Structures are given as C-alpha cells and as structure tokens.
Amino acid sequence: MTSEGVPGSTQSAHATAGADGAPAVSLAGLTRHFGERTVLRDLSLELGRGQTLAVLGRNGAGKSTLLRILATLLRPHAGTITLLGEQLPRRAWAVRGRIGLLGHEPLLYRDLTGRENLTYHARLHRVAPRRIEKLLSAVGMEARADDPVRCLSRGMVQRLAVARAVLHRPSLLLLDEPRSSLDPGAGELVEPLIGRISSATRVLTSHDPRAALAEADLVLALSGGRTAYLGPPSGVDETMIRKLYA
Amino acid sequence: MRTALAILRKDLLLELRTLETIPSMAMLAVITCVIFHFGLNRNALSGQLAAGVLTVTLLFASMLGINRLFVAEREQGGFDAFLLAPVDRTAMLTAKATALFVYLLVLELIAVPAFALFLAPPHLGSSLPGVILILVLSDIAFAVIGTFVSAIAVQTRARDLIGPMIGLPLLLPALIATARGLGPLLTVQASGSPPAKWLAVLGLYDLVNALLAYAVFDFLLED
Numbered sequence: 001m002t003s004e005g006v007p008g009s010t011q012s013a014h015a016t017a018g019a020d021g022a023p024a025v026s027l028a029g030l031t032r033h034f035g036e037r038t039v040l041r042d043l044s045l046e047l048g049r050g051q052t053l054a055v056l057g058r059n060g061a062g063k064s065t066l067l068r069i070l071a072t073l074l075r076p077h078a079g080t081i082t083l084l085g086e087q088l089p090r091r092a093w094a095v096r097g098r099i100g101l102l103g104h105e106p107l108l109y110r111d112l113t114g115r116e117n118l119t120y121h122a123r124l125h126r127v128a129p130r131r132i133e134k135l136l137s138a139v140g141m142e143a144r145a146d147d148p149v150r151c152l153s154r155g156m157v158q159r160l161a162v163a164r165a166v167l168h169r170p171s172l173l174l175l176d177e178p179r180s181s182l183d184p185g186a187g188e189l190v191e192p193l194i195g196r197i198s199s200a201t202r203v204l205t206s207h208d209p210r211a212a213l214a215e216a217d218l219v220l221a222l223s224g225g226r227t228a229y230l231g232p233p234s235g236v237d238e239t240m241i242r243k244l245y246a
Numbered sequence: 247m248r249t250a251l252a253i254l255r256k257d258l259l260l261e262l263r264t265l266e267t268i269p270s271m272a273m274l275a276v277i278t279c280v281i282f283h284f285g286l287n288r289n290a291l292s293g294q295l296a297a298g299v300l301t302v303t304l305l306f307a308s309m310l311g312i313n314r315l316f317v318a319e320r321e322q323g324g325f326d327a328f329l330l331a332p333v334d335r336t337a338m339l340t341a342k343a344t345a346l347f348v349y350l351l352v353l354e355l356i357a358v359p360a361f362a363l364f365l366a367p368p369h370l371g372s373s374l375p376g377v378i379l380i381l382v383l384s385d386i387a388f389a390v391i392g393t394f395v396s397a398i399a400v401q402t403r404a405r406d407l408i409g410p411m412i413g414l415p416l417l418l419p420a421l422i423a424t425a426r427g428l429g430p431l432l433t434v435q436a437s438g439s440p441p442a443k444w445l446a447v448l449g450l451y452d453l454v455n456a457l458l459a460y461a462v463f464d465f466l467l468e469d
Contacts, residue, residue, distance in 0.1 A: 110322055
C-alpha cells in the first residue's frame with residue numbers, strides 16, 4: 001500500500017485549503033485508543049471549507065471512530081484537532097451546533113413519530129418549527145410523519161435521520177454510510193441535503209469506495225487505524241482499493 | 247431551562263406512549279403491600295413498623311424507575327443526539343430528575359391508597375398533609391440521586407446491578423429520615439404534624455445532593 005501523499009504535508013494542506021485559507025478540518029497526530037487497542041494512530045490532514053473527504057477502509061479500520069471524534073462524541077488521546085476554526089476538545093461546545101452527524105444509528109426515538117422526533121431536535125438546536133415541515137417535504141416523508149418511527153421501513157428511518165442531521169443547517173456534515181438503506185429515488189431526494197451541492201464541508205465513509213471517490217476532493221484510506229493513503233481521488237486505483245479491502 | 251423542558255416533554259410523551267415505567271412501579275408497590283399484608287399476617291400496622299413498610303415499598307418501586315430512566319437514551323441514541331446539541335449538559339439532569347419526580351408522585355398516588363387498604367395505618371387521613379410533605383422531600387432525594395446513579399449505571403454493562411449498589415447506600419440517609427419522619431405520623435396518637443428534625447434532615451440532604459449532582463453531572467456525560 002502506498003502512503004505517498006500522506007503527508008504531514010504541505011502539499012496536502014495547500015491542496016485542501018478553503019477560500020479563506022483556514023481549513024474546516026485540521027488533524028495533527030490524532031490518536032485514539034480503546035483500552036489497549038489503538039484504533040487511530042497519528043492521523044494528520046487538512047480539509048478545506050466546502051470540500052469532501054472520503055474515508056475508506058475495511059470494517060474496523062477506524063472510520064466510525066474518526067467520525068465520532070470529529071462529532072465531539074469521543075475525545076482524542078493524542079494530537080490536535082481544529083474544526084471550523086475551534087480547537088477540540090477544549091472548544092467543542094463552540095462547534096457542536098455547526099456539526100451534523102449521520103451515523104449508523106438514526107438518533108431517533110422509536111416510539112415517537114418522525115415529526116415529534118424532529119420537533120425535539122429542533123428544540124435542542126433552537127430551530128424554528130417551519131423548518132421541520134420543509135425538511136419532511138424534502139425527504140418525502142410528509143405522509144408518514146405522524147407514524148411512530150418503529151413502524152417505518154429502514155429506508156424511511158434513514159430519510160428522517162437525514163432530516164434530523166441537517167435540521168440546524170450544519171456547516172460540517174459527518175456522514176457514515178449515508179446512503180445505506182436508501183433506494184435510488186430516496187438517494188436523489190436526500191442529495192440536495194447531504195450531497196455535494198449541499199455546500200457543507202463533508203467527511204463521509206461509504207461501503208462503496210468507487211461512489212465515495214466520485215464525490216471526494218480528498219481521500220483518506222485507513223488500514224489498522226493508520227493512514228494508508230492521503231491524497232486526491234485520482235491517486236486511488238483499483239489495485240489500491242483491492243488491497244485496502246482485502 | 248428551555249432545553250430541560252424539551253427533554254422533559256419528550257420523556258413524558260415517551261412514557262405516555264409506551265407505559266413502560268410507571269405501571270411497573272405501581273404494580274410492584276401494590277404487590278409489595280399485598281406481600282406485607284399476608285407475610286406479616288396483619289390487617290393494620292402503626293408507628294415505625296408502618297413507616298418502615300411504606301418506605302421499603304416505595305424504595306422497591308422507585309428502583310425500577312431509576313433503572314429505566316436513561317434506557318431510551320442509551321438504546322436509541324438519545325445521549326449522542328443530546329451531546330451533539332449546543333446546550334448546557336445539566337439540562338439533562340434537570341429534566342430527568344423532574345421526570346423521575348413526576349413518576350414518583352404518580353406512584354405514590356397509587357401506592358399510598360394501596361398501603362392504606364392493605365395495612366390500614368391509624369389516622370392516615372388526618373396525618374395526610376404531613377405524610378405528603380415527607381414524601382415530597384423524600385421524592386426529591388430519590389429523583390436527584392436516582393438520576394445521578396442512573397446516568398452512571400446506564401454506561402456500564404451491569405447497569406441493573408450498579409443502580410442498587412451505588413444508589414442504595416447514597417439513599418440511606420434519605421430512607422432513614424423518611425421512615426423516622428413518617429413513624430410519628432402513623433401512630434394512634436399522631437399529632438398530624440411531621441417531626442421538624444427529620445424534615446430538616448431531608449431538606450438539607452436534598453439541597454446538598456442537588457448541588458453535588460449539578461456540579462459533577464457534566465463529567466458523567468463526557469467520553
């Protein structure tokens with residue numbers, strides 16, 4: 001596996017800087033352990049505002065852990081993280097309202113309806129109720145918005161989870177397999193909310209590396225918690241993908 | 247305060263929708279009264295024995311509520327959703343303690359009449375205001391300590407064990423004060439007013455625990 005372009009690298013930082021020069025995401029030496037197991041080791045990268053980072057790697061490579069650290073749900077054990085200009089974890093409170101997390105769990109209460117769930121999240125984020133109706137319509141869930149979440153199909157729950165993740169118009173979207181369980185029609189529905197055209201900075205993982213590469217500005221390939229590749233999508237070929245998922 | 251209200255509203259709505267906690271607590275309280283009725287082979291109790299039985303009955307039922315307080319947050323991602331929001335973390339403590347307090351009040355609306363029915367303490371009617379005062383102060387202690395313990399327990403694998411193991415020792419002073427405060431109210435010669443000493447102990451205990459829980463709750467939610 002190549003680690004060219006891995007960097008610490010000025011080249012990478014330059015390539016990903018945003019218009020104002022300040023990256024949206026900056027990691028330096030990020031390390032995280034669970035017990036004695038090191039899940040992420042010495043990760044460094046910079047991602048510009050409005051850009052997309054695709055995180056690739058087989059199951060257990062550390063992708064979800066990286067997303068949870070960026071979401072401020074886990075603390076790093078070493079290294080520095082700067083998100084949207086704020087240092088984590090010290091200034092985590094300052095970025096929480098600007099992050100949208102769409103993870104494996106929808107973060108919705110099964111016994112509440114979709115509308116009730118979104119209303120609860122809107123109250124937490126101080127979002128006006130009219131935004132809820134707009135989003136329910138955007139994800140095509142107005143007709144089933146008053147059904148308990150436990151009565152909905154997995155794809156419908158995922159659509160509600162997308163609405164929940166973007167309810168507060170986050171500047172940074174953390175997307176862990178965002179299109180899992182979505183049929184092609186639903187995938188198109190959520191595209192304006194979480195796709196490239198959302199204009200948010202995005203960090204995404206996907207079970208489909210080719211689809212992730214197609215929408216990435218920067219690719220981070222993880223293997224055993226280490227950086228196996230960091231660079232532009234053009235540097236990732238089929239051989240590398242096969243090795244990464246072997 | 248708005249955040250705490252949002253969480254409280256959601257918790258009460260979830261309980262109304264699922265009826266998972268309060269009915270179980272009430273059922274356990276009624277069954278405990280029945281067990282005491284037949285186990286002691288008595289139709290009526292008075293004094294400290296009556297107070298002890300009522301306190302233990304409410305304690306057993308409360309532990310169910312304490313154990314379930316954060317289950318939906320843990321199992322359905324409520325913790326993560328809350329931690330992602332730009333809100334004061336102690337809002338969770340305020341909301342959960344208030345929800346538990348409400349559960350306990352509803353429990354007592356069922357448990358105290360059941361206690362009166364099966365174990366008929368003397369003059370309960372005339373002592374009722376004093377009994378209510380003691381129980382409300384006791385409920386505050388249960389609500390604050392119960393929320394604190396439940397927040398710790400739910401993050402462990404052995405949460406059903408951790409709740410009682412940590413909760414019962416912490417609740418001991420409140421349990422003693424509740425039982426000793428109720429005792430004189432449930433005697434034949436009850437004056438109707440609760441003993442000031444035990445009221446003061448309960449009040450002080452509530453205050454100290456509320457301040458301690460407020461100070462450290464934030465850290466319980468941290469990774």
